[in-house]
Amino acid sequence: MTNKFNFNQLVMLKHLLETRSVSQAAELACVTQPAASKVLNQIRSTLNDPLIVRVGNQYELSPYAERLLEELRPALYQLESILQPNHFDESSIEDRFVFASSEYFCSYVFPCLSQLLTQKIQRTQFIVKRWETAFMDEFNAGIIDLIALARMEKSLHFTDAQEIECEVFGSDFLVLVAQKDHSILSKTLSSSALSSYTHVIVRHRAATKQHHMTAYDTYYQTMDIKLHNYIEVPEFTSAIKIVENSDCICILPLHIAANLSRYFNVSFCALKNRTYLDYILCWSYKNNNKKNHQWLRKTALAFLKEDFATQKKLGMDIINQQG
Numbered sequence: 001m002t003n004k005f006n007f008n009q010l011v012m013l014k015h016l017l018e019t020r021s022v023s024q025a026a027e028l029a030c031v032t033q034p035a036a037s038k039v040l041n042q043i044r045s046t047l048n049d050p051l052i053v054r055v056g057n058q059y060e061l062s063p064y065a066e067r068l069l070e071e072l073r074p075a076l077y078q079l080e081s082i083l084q085p086n087h088f089d090e091s092s093i094e095d096r097f098v099f100a101s102s103e104y105f106c107s108y109v110f111p112c113l114s115q116l117l118t119q120k121i122q123r124t125q126f127i128v129k130r131w132e133t134a135f136m137d138e139f140n141a142g143i144i145d146l147i148a149l150a151r152m153e154k155s156l157h158f159t160d161a162q163e164i165e166c167e168v169f170g171s172d173f174l175v176l177v178a179q180k181d182h183s184i185l186s187k188t189l190s191s192s193a194l195s196s197y198t199h200v201i202v203r204h205r206a207a208t209k210q211h212h213m214t215a216y217d218t219y220y221q222t223m224d225i226k227l228h229n230y231i232e233v234p235e236f237t238s239a240i241k242i243v244e245n246s247d248c249i250c251i252l253p254l255h256i257a258a259n260l261s262r263y264f265n266v267s268f269c270a271l272k273n274r275t276y277l278d279y280i281l282c283w284s285y286k287n288n289n290k291k292n293h294q295w296l297r298k299t300a301l302a303f304l305k306e307d308f309a310t311q312k313k314l315g316m317d318i319i320n321q322q323g
Contacts (some may be wrong), residue, residue: 005043007079012039014076017069019141020052020059028143030096094123095292099300100131100139101148103204103235104256109148113303120299132204142286145293146300150215150253151278165288166280169301170308172254173274174219175315179244180267189272191223198229200239200250216251219275240264253277255308258315270319279308 005013008029015025016036026036044051051065061069097117099110110128117126129135131147138144140163148169176194178184187193201216220227231248233239236256243250244265252260257268281301287293 005046009039009043010072010076012036013043014069014072015141016040016052017061017065017072019137019143020061024138024141024143028141093121093292093295096125097127097146097296098138098144099126099128099146099148100135100144101128103130103237105148106130107237108259109304109307112307113300116303117296117299130204139282139284142284145283145287146297147282148304149280149282151280163285164282165285166282167297167301168278168280169304170255170279170312171276172279172312172315173276174215174251174271175254175257175268175319176271177240177243177250177252177257177260177266177268179247180265182247182249182267184249185267185269189269191225194223194249195226195228198231198246198248199227200231200233200242200248201227202234202236202239202250202252203232204234215253215275215277219251219271219273222275223273236260240266254315254319255311258318259311261318262314268315268318269322279304 012025012029012031015028016022016039019025019028022036022040023033026033029036040051047064047068049064050062051068052059053062054060099105101110106128114126114128117124129144131149135144139147151168176184176189184193184197203214203216219225231242233242236252237260239250239252240260241264242248251271252268254268257266261267281297281304283293283297
């Protein structure tokens with residue numbers, strides 16, 4: 001007897017095998033956990049295979065499930081591509097989109113981006129999260145739609161680069177930020193001079209208290225700057241508030257320094273050697289052919305490129321005025 005599954009069951013099966021989690025699969029499919037669990041039990045019974053098994057403290061795919069997923073993915077992606085509507089109307093979108101990025105993006109970029117998105121479509125949920133490497137499974141599963149990060153931060157750990165799509169929306173370099181009347185802004189910035197000040201470092205540590213090399217670390221190493229005194233904070237806003245009320249200094253990307261200088265009593269100047277960064281928007285290849293997602297990333301990229309260019313121009317104007 002031939003086993004028959006409908007399209008929705010096959011999509012749910014793919015979600016279950018990719019996430020190895022009933023709750024995450026249910027979230028992706030926009031159904032309740034009991035409904036997802038029911039589909040899993042039905043397919044297990046029909047195929048006479050456990051599919052997902054517990055091994056120690058985690059869940060693994062059975063050998064049969066691994067082979068099944070390998071064949072199921074391309075088949076469903078091709079079907080989804082074929083079944084896209086001929087005419088796409090953005091006003092008809094009803095979906096849930098999740099962004100992940102730094103605290104700066106969440107606080108200073110996403111509010112304006114979300115305003116633009118909600119003006120275009122009315123029946124959609126937009127969610128933003130502070131990016132953590134622990135979210136990588138959610139990103140691979142397609143639960144997180146877009147990640148915006150600096151390329152040099154090395155904070156994306158992709159197990160398969162072919163599964164990730166990226167596009168650059170801006171590029172700039174690190175600058176020195178200090179209180180507006182700070183004497184360091186008019187000095188020659190040698191390594192020894194920089195080492196003599198207390199630095200405020202923006203760094204988000206995981207629960208393990210380990211961190212990945214950032215562009216800031218790279219600059220300190222390249223310039224042989226010894227940080228005898230420093231304050232470490234997880235957010236750009238915290239760093240800039242400390243800087244504006246003390247003699248502490250901070251190294252930040254140009255576009256962030258330029259934008260924050262509009263809200264806080266700080267200024268910035270060029271560093272002796274420039275460390276460049278690219279800013280990228282990333283998404284899972286699984287979303288490549290989805291019309292809703294294509295619209296989302298096209299709209300987001302256009303906004304991010306324009307917003308980045310505006311802040312960078314502001315920063316470059318200030319740098320050029322300093323000679």
